[in-house]
Amino acid sequence: SIQKEHGKLLKDFNKGLVNNKEIEALKADVEQFSGSFEMPGFLMSEMKYKD
Incomplete structure (x- = not known):
């Protein structure tokens, strides 16, 4: 998970969201x-x- 890889701090968590394929796929599904x-x-x- 993102939190395990990047840490519990919000700034570290947000760095893990950038260019994350799973998050981008989820975003596309939700927008559709x-x-x-x-x-x-x-x-x-x-x-x-x-x-």
Whole structure:
């Protein structure tokens, strides 16, 4: 795990996140999944800029 490799301090943990293939894959999966939902409270049909 990242914490075992880099330590428990937040600054060390954050260094372990940089260029981590598993974290990048997880981020891509989450972004793809969350992109399928609309933002609560906003209707796309009522938005001025739909891009």
